[in-house]
Amino acid sequence: MKAKKTTGLLVVVLVVIALIVASVVSYNGIISKEAEVESQWANVESKLQRRYDLVPNLVNAVKGSMAHEEKVLTSITEARTKMAGAKSVKDVSTANTAMEGALSQLLVVMENYPELKSNENVKTLMTQLEGSENRISVERDRYNTAVKEYNVTIKKFPKSIFAKMAGFDQKVFFEADKEAESAPVVDLEN
Incomplete structure (x- = not known):
């Protein structure tokens, strides 16, 4: 009788230990995935900042030659202001x-403006901007991959249980805005 009690107690203790170990492993796995998402987001932001810093130089380089294209320069300035204020x-x-x-x-x-395309400052800035755009695209893809892996992790059983208990929420993908589906229209007549 005593052996049955000891065996039963041992089984209960082993189950509790297994649950604790599974909880710790699940929690640590989710934390690692969340850290990867945050790290990738920081990479996206750093590449966006690089572009953000290049834009004023490009605008200044072309401003003199394009004085009557104020609408385009204004839209760039407004877009840059939106980038500065964006948080989520x-x-x-x-x-x-x-x-x-x-x-x-x-x-x-x-x-x-052929004279702009041949201007060395503009050429250099455009090359740097193109490089920034490529880097942004790569980092955006890496971020979205990290988000997908994190979201899948917190949805899979049994980690989903621990994720809900610990308050882990799904992360948001970096997606193109609906406006990106149509090409911008430039009216050169006005």
Whole structure:
């Protein structure tokens, strides 16, 4: 009888220990995935900041030659202001779409100014901007991959139980704004 009690107690203790170990492993796994998402977001923000810093130099380089294209330059300035004020992933995504649209307009307008395309400062800035855009794209993809892995982790059983208990919520993907589906329109007649 005593042996049955001891065996039963031992089984209960082993089950409790297994649950504790599973909880710790699950929690630590989720924390690691969350840290990866945060790290990737920081990478996205650093690349967006690089572009954000390049834009005023580009605008200043072309401003003198494009004085009558004030609308395009204004849209770039407004987009840059949106980027500066964006805090959440959704806000940054929306501001990023505005910035991409404004820069696209600038590129279209620059086609009408051959002297700008041959200007060394403008060429250098455009090359740097192109590099920034590529880096942003890569980091955005890496961020979205990290978000997907994190979201899957907190949804899979048994980690989903621990995720809910610990208050882990899904992360938001960096997605293009709905406006990004249509190309920007540049009116060179006005």
